[in-house]
């Protein structure tokens with residue numbers, strides 16, 4: 607796979623689009639400007655890689671829309687060295703954005719085919735997560751908790767309690783909540799049992815599935 611001047615130009619245009627749509631975080635924009643999104647898609651879709659759209663990847667799943675990736679990443683306010691848990695590795699694109707932001711990333715995927723594919727692929731293009739895990743994101747990752755940030759990249763019918771309890775004090779959970787349409791929701795942990803909740807409008811994700819491994 608090659609990253610040509612043409613791809614780089616298209617990526618700059620995508621970044622300009624995200625700025626127009628309201629993304630402000632320079633580190634997030636830089637990450638998106640740097641990561642060759644076309645590497646994360648099957649070759650037939652390369653022409654679509656720099657449109658602000660979600661696209662099919664393997665196993666009936668999608669690579670999230672760049673605006674959605676940027677929006678969620680901005681909400682997390684990641685500092686270099688933060689421990690971050692991602693639920694729904696998928697193509698690994700969001701994982702790469704988190705790594706560019708300097709996070710130590712743990713990412714869980716429940717589809718074995720995608721887990722295998724992405725585990726091979728990410729290190730090949732130089733992105734090394736702390737750990738990619740095949741498993742059920744509803745449980746979080748208790749052995750590595752607490753996390754400064756947890757990001758869910760599938761539509762959750764409800765907010766799983768283990769994810770809230772695996773946040774540091776001051777930590778953030780960003781999760782799209784709902785069935786057909788999801789409300790982007792952020793919880794900030796204020797104390798052992800206190801959480802502040804913020805809502806940010808409607809998004810559409812593939813569903814976060816339970817008990818189907």
Ligand code: SAH
Nearest residue numbers: 669694696697700715716743759760814815
């Ligand atoms: N972040 C991904 C988005 C992929 S779509 C990307 O940028 O490509 C959401 C992913 O969540 C899918 O790969 C799906 O298999 C996964 N998923 C759904 N339910 C899950 C669960 N309970 N635990 C872990 N992953 C899950």
